[in-house]
Amino acid sequence: MTSRPVLANTREELAGLLADARRSGARVAFVPTMGALHDGHASLMRTAREATSGPVVVSIFVNPMQFAPTEDLDRYPRTLDADLEVCAAEGVDVVFAPSVEEMYPGGFSHDSVHDGVTVAPGTLATILDGESRPGHFDGVLTVVAKLFGLVRPDVAVFGQKDYQQLALIRRMVRDLCMGIEVVGSETVREPDGLALSSRNRYLDAGQRQTAVALSRALRAAQERAPYGVPAARWAAMSILKQAATAGLELDYLALTSPDLGEAPETGEGRILVAARVGTTRLIDNMAITFDRITPDATAGTASAASTTSEGSG
Amino acid sequence: MTSRPVLANTREELAGLLADARRSGARVAFVPTMGALHDGHASLMRTAREATSGPVVVSIFVNPMQFAPTEDLDRYPRTLDADLEVCAAEGVDVVFAPSVEEMYPGGFSHDSVHDGVTVAPGTLATILDGESRPGHFDGVLTVVAKLFGLVRPDVAVFGQKDYQQLALIRRMVRDLCMGIEVVGSETVREPDGLALSSRNRYLDAGQRQTAVALSRALRAAQERAPYGVPAARWAAMSILKQAATAGLELDYLALTSPDLGEAPETGEGRILVAARVGTTRLIDNMAITFDRITPDATAGTASAASTTSEGSG
Secondary structure, X not given: OOOOOEEEXXXXXHHHHHHHHHHHOOOOEEEEEOOOXXXXXXXXXXXXXXXXXXXXXXXXXXXXXHOOOOOOOOOOOOOHHHHHHHHHHOOOOEEEOOOHHHHOOOOOOHHHHOOOOEEEOOHHHOOOHHHHOOOHHHHHHHHHHHHHHHHOOOEEEEEOOOHHHXXXXXXXXXXXXXXXXXXXXXXXXXXXXXXXXXXXXXXXXXXXXXXXXXXXXXXXXXXXXXXXXXXXXXXXXXXXXXXXXXXXXXXXXXXXXXXXXXXXXXXXXXXXXXXXXXXXXXXXXXXXXXXXXXXXXXXXXXXXXXXXXXXXX | OOOOOEEEOOHHHHHHHHHHHHHHOOOOEEEEEOOOOOHHHHHHHHHHHHHOOOOEEEEEOOOHHHOOOOOOOOXXXXXXXXXXXXXXXXXOOEEEOOOHHHHOOOOOOHHHHOOOOEEEOOHHHOOOHHHHOOOHHHHHHHHHHHHHHXXXXXXXXXXXXXXXXXXXXXXXXXXXXXXXXXXXEOOOEOOOOOEOOHHHHHOOHHHHHHHOHHHHHHHHHHHHHHHOHHHHHHHHHHHHHHHHOOOEEEEEEEEEOOOOOEXXXXXXXXXXXXXXXXXXXXXXXXXXXXXXXOOOOOHHHHHHHHHHHHHHO
């Protein structure tokens, strides 16, 4: 299981490696990544490995189209040798690590990419991370469509940590009839709750302490969710406000339905957070189940408190 | 060869019909149409039939997304029974004729379609027909991407008559790495030169006479092309201006490179025309080879005439 995967750097090499599998009708499972692989990615690979007896393909490509010119494209970690070890340990068969030129023939530029054909992500890309990072999801969906075209997977595995991305990929597969099974895999966390992310390595020791406020805020909201949406929001906000004194800069805290619409008064929902710690932008999210339990005779007070917290988000 | 093709109205029926072919590794050839099939379509089907010993699939779908609300969606001809006869005669195996609801689950509306994920065609869709029909190529590429996802063809055949559409589909296949061979098939014409089109049946006898000016103008340009771009344009414009007195309303006459860029001074190019005859919009185009022969000592005069025609287009 720890034999090294075969590395393909070009589309032709990839096509050659997958041709036999295609002819045999084997199911192809695919995990697109930007490299800098950690235990969260390893978990995606295990999910992919369990989904097929055919080939598991991992792509490693830091996609310039999904980074704004002001973002961390240049300093985004590149750790190919270590990444190949992670893939080997998880029984991955093929690693596709193309150059920018290979994925964007003629080279990539933000100015010219929309001269060509791209994927338009629609309104779901205008909220949350899409509001903070205009064009980000155009870049994500366009490169994932390209990768899907090259790999032609039967099943593709994405992390729930990038929840809005996962929702948009599901939407793309549905709206463009791509016929690919999309699996959303549980977020892997550090023992203290911090969601694993390739960007965590940017954090110094103090920032690392501060960053745990994201998952703590989400957990606090989960605990208060039986008392309704405002109570859940208030619980999360009080932790995030505390962390603000240690340098956490909140981008958004959002309570939504599972498909990122308006939060239901009762039932299943999602809570999502994005914040900057130093210059590092972190995101996290969890499932949440809302209810409308009126705590006790002081319900009026609780409601007033909730309304205040609604306004402060 | 004239056994009737199998008709699929749903995605599930289509997937079922193609499953065996996929497993056997047979090449699937695909001809997307809007129905109202004529000899031009039959020619596309023959090209597809020659491209594979596996299944030939024809789709018949009048795609609302590529019609503006003011356009002829409602009166666009629907002739399914006759269409199936055409497909049968050309040895087509599967006809996919989905409902709007099947292709746009939840129904189609121009207001909501961009809420979801669509294909963004880029700058090539902003000129020529794209300038006259804003949003048209968003609709074309989005529905073709959907159909490609459902049919998963190895080769797809399109008519050169819709030359800009063909260029955009080639670009989509390249930019989104769809891995489909796109074949552009020669335009089929009436004996007098009029390009076959499902919209020709809108024309009354007088309009039919006027409409032949499009192909005559293109042929005249071809003949004058050895004398350069302005001379070719002048030849076409003089015929189109004559036809204007009979009610032809020119939309554009464009002389371009083969990929719809600027026309080269010498070498291969394309000439394209769009005009309205009555309420019917017609398009046509031809290959053209430019040169820079100076006719004789009266070159000065010819050049002046050419400059005039440039300004009048």
